[in-house]
Amino acid sequence: MKKTLGYRFNIFLFLLPALFLFIAVLIAPIGMSLFYSLHNWNGLKTPEFIAFKNYVELFTSGSINFTRALKNALLLAFFSTFIQLPFALWLALKLAKGIRGERVFLSVYFMPVLISTVVIGQLWLKIYNPDYGVLNVALRALGLESWCQIWLGDRNLALGAAFVPILWQYVGYHMLLMYAGIKGVPPELREAGMLDGCTDGQLNRYIVIPYIKPILRVSVIFAVTGSLKSFDLIWVLTKGGPVHATEVPSTLMINLLFLRNRYGMGSTIAVMLIILCFFFALLINMVFRKEKVV
Amino acid sequence: MSTVSETRKVGRATTAGNKITVSKVLIFTVLIIWLLICIFPVYWMITFSLKDNTEIFGENVVGLPHKMLWSNYTEAMNTGHMDVYFLNSFIIAVSTILITLVASAMATYAMTRLVWKGRETMNKFFMLGLTIPIHAAIVPLYVVLGRAGLLNSYVALIIPYSAFSLAMGILICTGFMGDIPYDLDEAAFLDGCGVWGIFGRVIAPLMVPAISTVGIYTFLQCWNELMFATIFNSREAYRTLPVGVQELFGQYQTKWGPVGAALTIATLPTLLVYVFLSKRIQDSFIAGAVKG
Incomplete structure (x- = not known):
């Protein structure tokens, strides 16, 4: 094919729809968010340039309390990495070994991932309902009346109660990725291990897990960045309350934007989230690369 | 296998x-x-x-x-307006799938079958979309859509959803397009087809399996999306299911039956698709994660 001007123009035409969408909706807004984040702006008046004052206020203001929101998100990331992922890995290892009803288990475990988070949230709201919710009803039936709680209304319990459905919903997702990885381990490797007299545990520890490290890396990145960005379930369950106990960066951002009309500050949180997501992705990549050498 | x-x-x-x-x-x-x-x-x-x-x-x-x-x-249909929300979600999902499919198939064709400098850089550029959080776009889109008078409309969700599905669409299409033999392009070229003819008559018909994978993935993304939907389309006439269900919950604090019905209506399409295409859905999630 000749590389004429027409050919080049055709290439451009083929790329045009995707490029237009991508630049208009993803790239340009990042620039705009950065711009807004350096301004004091309520959405109506002309933005007033204040350099990095928003960023300073974000970390020092007690009424915004971004550090608490960030701490909550990081706590979720911690639970996600050290409880949800190991459990998902355990499930994947057991299923991939070829258990009876493997496909059924796999498909059911993955199902919560596909259900709308609003639906999941509404259902858990009802499970947690202090008067009629299944949880308290079950506790009463077991004679554990004193364990009954106003799960999502108690400042000390709400965060934990909100984390449970989030962690629960995505176990299946990580399990599926790991399962696919384990199924991809070459049978020769397994057989070699078995000939050397490895037990199942040793096989998993020295052959399977090192082999699926790239997938574990992806899972950890998703778990951590997903926790930083978490919004849906918290929004449905508590809207960040009670008294901001379950606030995460995303809910804080929505509150600042639509309750206080602070567009500049909302953008500052958006920019912080982008930076944090990229930072943690790089950090996790580095940790995994280092381990490879050892 | x-x-x-x-x-x-x-x-x-x-x-x-x-x-x-x-x-x-x-x-x-x-x-x-x-x-x-x-x-x-x-x-x-x-x-x-x-x-x-x-x-x-x-x-x-x-x-x-x-x-x-x-x-x-x-009751969920008549007083809860679930039928309206269902239709809104459906219109938005179908339009998003169509736009994502056409845009990503075209871009992938240009980046994998046509020879030019910088096509790999371009691909990497699009793959940035896999890591950019939607938060980045919320304030600017809200401001721009508001100025254009487009808040509370189908477009307000279709365009952002398509843009954010694009990276995954291109990723999946690249995998499928790589499996189509290049001899076909050459044969079509010798028969007098131009790049558009090759794309329309040779490549596009062979991309059908990719269409279902991209379609399913995009469908699930926009059917369940809450953040954009809450902020951009809060008025009843253009609400999607997730937002509608949220509102219904406020209306029916003390009556759970209709809320349960609404939740079931919102979930049923996804569950039905999953029952029939569970393997394909799982594969599309794996493909998205492993290469991303």
Whole structure:
């Protein structure tokens, strides 16, 4: 094919729809968010340039309390990495070994991932309902009346109660990725291990897990960045309350934007989230690369 | 594929051959318990969508409904407007899928089948979309859509959803397009086809399997999306299911039946698609994660 001007123009035409969408909706807004984040702006008046004052206020203001929101998100990331992922890995290892009803288990475990988070949230709201919710009803039936709680209304319990459905919903997702990885381990490797007299545990520890490290890396990145960005379930369950106990960066951002009309500050949180997501992705990549050498 | 079935066979053989040990029983018990925990909310939702308050609140909390109360569904439709929200979600999802498919197939064609400098850089540029959080776009889009008078419209969600589905669309299409032999392009070229002819008559028809994978993935993304939907389309006429269900919950604080019906209506399409295409859905999630 000749590389004429027409050919080049055709290439451009083929790329045009995707490029237009991508630049208009993803790239340009990042620039705009950065711009807004350096301004004091309520959405109506002309933005007033204040350099990095928003960023300073974000970390020092007690009424915004971004550090608490960030701490909550990081706590979720911690639970996600050290409880949800190991459990998902355990499930994947057991299923991939070829258990009876493997496909059924796999498909059911993955199902919560596909259900709308609003639906999941509404259902858990009802499970947690202090008067009629299944949880308290079950506790009463077991004679554990004193364990009954106003799960999502108690400042000390709400965060934990909100984390449970989030962690629960995505176990299946990580399990599926790991399962696919384990199924991809070459049978020769397994057989070699078995000939050397490895037990199942040793096989998993020295052959399977090192082999699926790239997938574990992806899972950890998703778990951590997903926790930083978490919004849906918290929004449905508590809207960040009670008294901001379950606030995460995303809910804080929505509150600042639509309750206080602070567009500049909302953008500052958006920019912080982008930076944090990229930072943690790089950090996790580095940790995994280092381990490879050892 | 053959390796998978082989390992599976090996696995089966050992499970059947070994004695049933205590640890195996324990493992199986945990797997079953987790299975029940995963199914329970959905089971509970469907059963209480057919019950009245006396059953839900005491008489029969987790059992099957004594009397099927289908009126909960008509109530969710008529006074809860679930039919409107369903249609909105459907229109938005279908339009998003179409735009994503066309834009990503065209871009992938330009980046994999046409020869030019910088096509790999361009691909990397698009792959940035996999890591950019939607938060980045919220304030600017809200401001721009507001100025253009486009808040509370179908476009307000279709365009952002398409843009954010694009990276995954291109990723999946690249995998599929790589499997189409280049000889076909050459043959078509010799027969007098231009780049558009090759794309339209040779490549596009062979991309059908990719269409379903991209379609399913995009469908799930926009059917369940909450953040954009809450902020951009809050008025009733353009609400999607997730936002609509949220509003309904506020209306029916004390009457759970219709809420259950609404939740079931919102979930049923996804569950149906999953029942028939579970393998394909799982594969599309794996493809998206492993390469991303």
